[in-house]
Amino acid sequence: MDFRDRNRRGVKRLLAAFAFALQGVRDVVTHEKNMQLHLIIAAAVLALAGLLRLPLLHWVLLLLVIAGVFALEMMNTAVERVVDLCTEEFHPLAKRAKDIAAGAVFMYCLFAVVIGIILFLPPILRLLK
Known part of the structure; x- marks a missing residue:
């Protein structure tokens, strides 16, 4: 077997891994009410x-926090299953x-709310002046 054959098999394995991961995302989005709620809140x-x-750095922070919530919710679902x-x-x-897995999501969400207040309160107050 030469390098090209091994590389093709590696690519197939990588693509299969991505397909399995996407199936996991699709499953949690389709069947888990908490994830659906997180998606709605994230969109809002x-x-x-x-x-x-908001400035670029605030967007980066928001995206990191949102990704963290999604990832933790998926891990919580995996633990439950x-x-x-x-x-x-x-x-x-x-x-x-x-309970511990759910508590991890809850704790992260509490801090996500605090981060949201820190990022959103000043521009909202400026807008109201």
Whole structure:
């Protein structure tokens, strides 16, 4: 097998990995109400940022925070699915795992709100003057 064959197989594997990742995104967007809510809020935040003409650095911060919320929500969903796969009956450790994963999303969202207030409050106050 020469280099080109290995490279093609590597590219196919990479493309398959992207396809699996996109399927995961599609699944969480389609089936998870919390992710749908995060998407709606993110769209509203980005629309407001556009209306207020926030500076580039603020856009970068917003996009990082939004991506973090999405990623954590997906990880939370993955933890919940794995726990559900492992046990159908109530188990205190299963509950703790799910609660901790949900708590991580909640904590990040609280800080996202604080960051949003820091970024949006000054231009909104200037607009109201």
